[in-house]
Amino acid sequence: MMNEKKRKRQLSFEQKLYAVQEVLEKGRHKKDVASELDIHINSITNWMKIYREKGENGLRPTPKAILLDEATELERLKKIEKKYNEQLVEIEILKKFHAFLKESEK
Numbered sequence: 001m002m003n004e005k006k007r008k009r010q011l012s013f014e015q016k017l018y019a020v021q022e023v024l025e026k027g028r029h030k031k032d033v034a035s036e037l038d039i040h041i042n043s044i045t046n047w048m049k050i051y052r053e054k055g056e057n058g059l060r061p062t063p064k065a066i067l068l069d070e071a072t073e074l075e076r077l078k079k080i081e082k083k084y085n086e087q088l089v090e091i092e093i094l095k096k097f098h099a100f101l102k103e104s105e106k
Contacts, residue, residue: 011039013059013061020044026047030044
């Protein structure tokens with residue numbers, strides 16, 4: 001069996017802030033918080049560094065990340081719209097075929 005690379009999970013701003021606050025303000029161990037959130041302990045270490053340097057806003061997604069998410073979502077919606085329009089055409093064809101069959105039965 002091949003080793004599969006674990007997919008990197010993106011946590012929200014709120015989840016990152018929660019993790020940092022649990023460690024810094026409540027005194028929980030990074031290992032416990034990392035286990036709770038199913039992330040690597042290094043993620044919390046990195047977030048704590050960012051939090052100390054830039055504050056809460058440092059944990060927020062960057063505009064680039066937001067734009068990438070929007071672009072991905074836009075592509076997904078375009079695919080859904082295309083499939084929807086194809087199905088509308090199919091429905092119209094089936095309606096016409098159904099009407100044709102009714103006429104043929106007479």
